[in-house]
Amino acid sequence: MHFQLFPASTYINRRQQLSALLPDSLILLMGNEETGMNYRDNVYPFRQDSSFLYYFGLDTPGLAALIDTAKNETIIFGNELSMDDIIWTGPLPSIKEMANMVGVHKTEPYARLATYLQNKASVVKYLPPYRNANLIRIAEWLQIPLQEVSARASTALIKAVVSQRMIKDQLEVAAIDEAVSISTDMHLAAMQFTRPGMKEYEVAGKMMEVAYGAGGRLSYNIICSKDGHILHNHYQGNTLAKGDLLLIDAGAEQAMHYAGDLTRTFPVGTKFSALQKSLYNIVLRSIETASNMLAPGVRYIDVHAKAGEVLLQGLKEIGVVTGDPAEAVQQNVHTLFFQCGLGHMMGLDVHDMEDLGEPIVGYTDSLKKRTDFGWKSLRLGRELQKGLVLTVEPGLYFIPELIDRWKAENKLASFVNYTELEKLRHFGGIRIENNFLITDKGHQLLGKPLVMTAEAVEDQLSLG
Amino acid sequence: MHFQLFPASTYINRRQQLSALLPDSLILLMGNEETGMNYRDNVYPFRQDSSFLYYFGLDTPGLAALIDTAKNETIIFGNELSMDDIIWTGPLPSIKEMANMVGVHKTEPYARLATYLQNKASVVKYLPPYRNANLIRIAEWLQIPLQEVSARASTALIKAVVSQRMIKDQLEVAAIDEAVSISTDMHLAAMQFTRPGMKEYEVAGKMMEVAYGAGGRLSYNIICSKDGHILHNHYQGNTLAKGDLLLIDAGAEQAMHYAGDLTRTFPVGTKFSALQKSLYNIVLRSIETASNMLAPGVRYIDVHAKAGEVLLQGLKEIGVVTGDPAEAVQQNVHTLFFQCGLGHMMGLDVHDMEDLGEPIVGYTDSLKKRTDFGWKSLRLGRELQKGLVLTVEPGLYFIPELIDRWKAENKLASFVNYTELEKLRHFGGIRIENNFLITDKGHQLLGKPLVMTAEAVEDQLSLG
Numbered sequence: 024m025h026f027q028l029f030p031a032s033t034y035i036n037r038r039q040q041l042s043a044l045l046p047d048s049l050i051l052l053m054g055n056e057e058t059g060m061n062y063r064d065n066v067y068p069f070r071q072d073s074s075f076l077y078y079f080g081l082d083t084p085g086l087a088a089l090i091d092t093a094k095n096e097t098i099i100f101g102n103e104l105s106m107d108d109i110i111w112t113g114p115l116p117s118i119k120e121m122a123n124m125v126g127v128h129k130t131e132p133y134a135r136l137a138t139y140l141q142n143k144a145s146v147v148k149y150l151p152p153y154r155n156a157n158l159i160r161i162a163e164w165l166q167i168p169l170q171e172v173s174a175r176a177s178t179a180l181i182k183a184v185v186s187q188r189m190i191k192d193q194l195e196v197a198a199i200d201e202a203v204s205i206s207t208d209m210h211l212a213a214m215q216f217t218r219p220g221m222k223e224y225e226v227a228g229k230m231m232e233v234a235y236g237a238g239g240r241l242s243y244n245i246i247c248s249k250d251g252h253i254l255h256n257h258y259q260g261n262t263l264a265k266g267d268l269l270l271i272d273a274g275a276e277q278a279m280h281y282a283g284d285l286t287r288t289f290p291v292g293t294k295f296s297a298l299q300k301s302l303y304n305i306v307l308r309s310i311e312t313a314s315n316m317l318a319p320g321v322r323y324i325d326v327h328a329k330a331g332e333v334l335l336q337g338l339k340e341i342g343v344v345t346g347d348p349a350e351a352v353q354q355n356v357h358t359l360f361f362q363c364g365l366g367h368m369m370g371l372d373v374h375d376m377e378d379l380g381e382p383i384v385g386y387t388d389s390l391k392k393r394t395d396f397g398w399k400s401l402r403l404g405r406e407l408q409k410g411l412v413l414t415v416e417p418g419l420y421f422i423p424e425l426i427d428r429w430k431a432e433n434k435l436a437s438f439v440n441y442t443e444l445e446k447l448r449h450f451g452g453i454r455i456e457n458n459f460l461i462t463d464k465g466h467q468l469l470g471k472p473l474v475m476t477a478e479a480v481e482d483q484l485s486l487g
Numbered sequence: 488m489h490f491q492l493f494p495a496s497t498y499i500n501r502r503q504q505l506s507a508l509l510p511d512s513l514i515l516l517m518g519n520e521e522t523g524m525n526y527r528d529n530v531y532p533f534r535q536d537s538s539f540l541y542y543f544g545l546d547t548p549g550l551a552a553l554i555d556t557a558k559n560e561t562i563i564f565g566n567e568l569s570m571d572d573i574i575w576t577g578p579l580p581s582i583k584e585m586a587n588m589v590g591v592h593k594t595e596p597y598a599r600l601a602t603y604l605q606n607k608a609s610v611v612k613y614l615p616p617y618r619n620a621n622l623i624r625i626a627e628w629l630q631i632p633l634q635e636v637s638a639r640a641s642t643a644l645i646k647a648v649v650s651q652r653m654i655k656d657q658l659e660v661a662a663i664d665e666a667v668s669i670s671t672d673m674h675l676a677a678m679q680f681t682r683p684g685m686k687e688y689e690v691a692g693k694m695m696e697v698a699y700g701a702g703g704r705l706s707y708n709i710i711c712s713k714d715g716h717i718l719h720n721h722y723q724g725n726t727l728a729k730g731d732l733l734l735i736d737a738g739a740e741q742a743m744h745y746a747g748d749l750t751r752t753f754p755v756g757t758k759f760s761a762l763q764k765s766l767y768n769i770v771l772r773s774i775e776t777a778s779n780m781l782a783p784g785v786r787y788i789d790v791h792a793k794a795g796e797v798l799l800q801g802l803k804e805i806g807v808v809t810g811d812p813a814e815a816v817q818q819n820v821h822t823l824f825f826q827c828g829l830g831h832m833m834g835l836d837v838h839d840m841e842d843l844g845e846p847i848v849g850y851t852d853s854l855k856k857r858t859d860f861g862w863k864s865l866r867l868g869r870e871l872q873k874g875l876v877l878t879v880e881p882g883l884y885f886i887p888e889l890i891d892r893w894k895a896e897n898k899l900a901s902f903v904n905y906t907e908l909e910k911l912r913h914f915g916g917i918r919i920e921n922n923f924l925i926t927d928k929g930h931q932l933l934g935k936p937l938v939m940t941a942e943a944v945e946d947q948l949s950l951g
Contacts, residue, residue: 025722058522060534061744061835062842063617065707067531070524110826110889113717153527155619159633169623169633228699235692238724243529253577258489260702280525362574371525378526425574 024116026082027279028124029194034080035126037187041078042092044183049093051140051149052078053157054086068240073371074150074184074379076280080125086118087136088127098129100136140164148177150184153378181379188376189368189384190410196460196469198281199370199412202239203458203470205275206283209233210473213247213271214480215487219292223247223259223269230273239275242282242373246272251288251452252420254363265292268299268451274373282373284414285473286456287480294481302419303453303477305337309417310455310475313365317407317415317459317466324390324404327365330417331357338419342443356438358397359429360421366414367402369458374402375412411461412469418454421447488580490546491743492588493658499590501542501651506556508647513557515604515613516542517621518550532704537835538614538843540744541652544589550582551600552591562593564600604628612641614648617842645843652840653832653848654874660924660933662745663834663876666703667922667934669739670747673697674937677711677735678944679951683756687711687723687733694737703739706746706837710736715752715916716884718827729756732763732915738837746837748878749937750920751944758945766883767917767941769801773881774919774939777829781871781879781923781930788854788868791829794881795821802883806907820902822861823893824885830878831866833922838866839876875925876933882918885911 028034041050054075057066071082079088079099086101101118109115118130131139140147144165151173152158162169191199209230216229227247234241248256249263251270263269269291274284288303290296295303313330335348335357344356351357368375368384376384385403386392393399403413426448428434430441458469474483492498505514518539521530535546543552543563550565565582573579582594595603604611608629615637616622626633655663673694680693691711698705712720713727715734727733733755738748752767754760759767777794799812799821808820815821832839832848840848849867850856857863867877890912892898894905922933938947 025724058531059617059842060531061537062838062840064841065837067522067524068708073525106888106892110886111717111719113714113720114888153523155623159619159623222702224702225700228696228701231699232692232696235695236689237692238686238688244532250577253575255575256577260489373529374526376526377528378523422574424570424578428570 028080029279031124031126033192033194034078037078038090038097040187041183042090042095044186045092045148045179047093048090048180049143049147050090050180051147051161052088052090053149053152053160054079054081054088055084055154056156057084058154058156071280073280073376074188076371077184077188079127081121082280083121085133087133089136089139096129097127098131098139099127100131100133102133137164148180150180151176151378151380178383181383185376185379185384188370190408191370191412191460192410195281195370196412198277198279199283199458199460200469202242202275202277202281202283203285204283205234205237205239205277206273206285207471207473208237209273209275210271210285210287211483213273214287214289214474214483217263217269217289217291217484217487219263219265221263223249223261223263226263226269226271227259227273230271234275237275237277239277242274242276242284246270249291249451251418251454252422252450253452254420263291266296267291268453270452270454272454272456276373280371282369282371283470284369284373284456284458285470286416286418286454287473287475288453288455289480289484295477298450300477301341302337302450305334306417306419306453306455307476308337309333310415310457313415313417314457314459314466314468317413317461318464319407319409319461322390322404322406323366323385323413324401326415327401327404328352330365330415331361334361334417334419343440343447344438345440346438351438354435354438355395355397356435359425359435359439360419361417362397362400362420362422362425363418364401364403366416366456369412369414377402407461409461409463412458413461414456414458416454416456418452420452421450423448492544493743495588495590497656497658498542498544502554502561504651505542505647506554506559508650509556509612509643511557512554512644513607513611514554514644515611515625516552516554517613517616517624518543518545518552519548519618520620521548522618522620535744537744537840538648538652540835541648543591545585546744547585549597551597553600553603560593561591562595562603563591564595564597566597601628608639612644614644615640615842615844642847645847649840649843649848652834654872655834655876655924656874659745659834660876662741662743663747663922663924664933666706666739666741666745667747667749669698669701669703669741670737670749671935671937672701673737673739674735674749674751675947677737678751678753678938678947681727681733681753681755681948681951683727683729685727687713687725687727690727690733690735691723691737694735698739701739701741703741706738706740706748710734713755713915715882715918716886716914717916718884727755730760731755732917734916734918736918736920740837744835746833746835747934748833748837748920748922749934750880750882750918751937751939752917752919753944753948759941762914764941765805766801766914769798770881770883770917770919771940772801773797774879774921777879777881778921778923778930778932781877781925782928783871783873783925786854786868786870787830787849787877788865790879791865791868792816794829794879795825798825798881798883807904807911808902809904810902815902818899818902819859819861820899823889823899823903824883825881826861826864826884826886826889827882828865828867830880830920833876833878841866871925873925873927876922877925878920878922880918880920882916884916885914887912
């Protein structure tokens, strides 16, 4: 076997729960296919669909499953290797053997799936496909236009899947803990490795060695940039100079595809400057305050607001903003410095279940996702529950284009001291991020703790 | 700019040559899009289409181009960043600016492409799409069924593109040379790093550090396996024991996406055993003989046959086969031990232009690809020309399932000593691979030379 599984009972129980949530339903769950990079057969590393992994565990391309909850029947569809395949791939377990390992006792050739779905377009429940290969197949099987496939995904199925995947069991928590620990090792390696004169991609390469060397991979493309204020920044071609602040947002997926997601920001080849440290400590206070709030019954949107308030309190102390920080958050002053959300759920996806739709994953019928700047980027708002796993990642980002826009509009000028802010125009960005499990009464930090105070980070840098 | 370009004249010349080959044509060249891994926005590392890179160089998603060779007009289609995008991505050059850098002076928003293609289904020439996103778009724009898109790709365009991309210019040779040198460093690092007790993925992780640390990436998923006889083997979960033969097939893509592709096989934590060395030296003799034949006017299919003959000669010396090796190759005896091809062209793709179809890329109208076992896996057969870049990668693979099949059929029993062969049943596999440029009178090894003799490999292992 070329992949790891939980005990069969785990998958059987998950499917039974799903069936109980959706009686009398025909549920289609699609695995992923190989995807060509620059030609069909030069494939990207295979990544199985996370919901398919959750219910079936089988980490191999070319599979799909039907759960008929009325008949209490589950079928895995896939093609057995031919003798010719075995010559090239070596002997592998059959579809039937793999299915048995996860408690499924009926299998069919993949092409038979079309027959099972014939004339079922109006009843079959499926998740919204994010891979075009699955989009095309569903359209063909159900005889519906490509453009309609996503809209016809089942909201009832999405809600059922979200309700299950949201709450992590012990096996999952252990897997996530492992992923975060690998992520910690990636960051420690980067801190010890980084030197002035290096390219950002050299640091990223060192982290990849750690992730892959631990039997994992990356849970998302590494952000490793001296331009930490550029939020969607995957460029790694800059040369690092002494004193540059390097922001690294990087995490591992462990062997079973559970994710870690950590961020640290540190000075290259030296200690923090006085200014860097003062801003760093503002973000530090924000993550500490926010983390301490995590507990069942607390709304994450309120934790986000509090994190923003602490950031503004800090900026007030250095003269960049004025007024009451809590009121300033109500006025969205923090979105000039903290344009994104405080965090998101994490599990088999680093942004857990993002393809199922943030309004359902991170919000509820009574708490809708906001649509205004800043808040619209908050992926998670809902009340916390025991078993949730999430990130906390406040930051301060000085984006010249955004500062210019607000200043030109004289926006919220009663709160923002634009003259003082101008001095930070080229400061860049700082983010600090940890991962937590929500427990009975509070929360638990996941993974090996990663140095976080400015002093502890500096100590780590000096070990290199 | 977040990517590198050749001088604009390079791209202008290439497009002019294409126009000369295809007068009065409307040519559509599609760039690639981002591809979601486990949800839409968690994307695989972006890889631009190689033909798009060849004619336009622009290494960013969301682009397509039309060349109207009748009107002598080239248009790049793409969407400019909005002010909101810039806040997240930082300032980037506009489509217009990027187009100008490669000598294109007309740009249009992406959506306008549909208008240009209206009612042009019968005349527009396009390459066969290997990405579903492009397949879906072409079907929509041309109002043709998805199933017909590939079949309607233009053979004339394919042939023209192949005729150009096949012959590498000096800038390309320098880029490939760089990629192969990074690949050499990957292999040297692996040889020095590998220890008994390690997992195969630890060695692969070390090589990734080298590739990414040099500003490159992998040109294909690393094969790093003690089961070297499994040809399509990307499993890396085995623990390496002292004396295991580790086969590593790994190469880098340098920053502009030109590929390297090298293979070495070495003993873990010790020297080659006598048996390992005798089989290693057979493969070594095969690659040396084959490489020495490389010159304009020589058919690669004949080099392949000669490499097979040398392998059989060696196996004859150790008693595994009998008879005349040249005759044995005619009878396909070598395919029991060497089931794949001797090599392939290499350039912007590690299997260069594979998506354009091996019958056109590797063969000609007068030399057709064979369809029998072994030969059907030879990607390149055609007569060599100055400017071709290719791999030479003979190997010996002892595949238990294949041996059993032949033995059960008593296949070619006058050539194969199945009793002696049985002793090698669990030997595994050996491959040695180098990359070459075909020159005026012969060939040139590309990249920093990588240790190849058993003794030189052992010396390198001892440096670890």
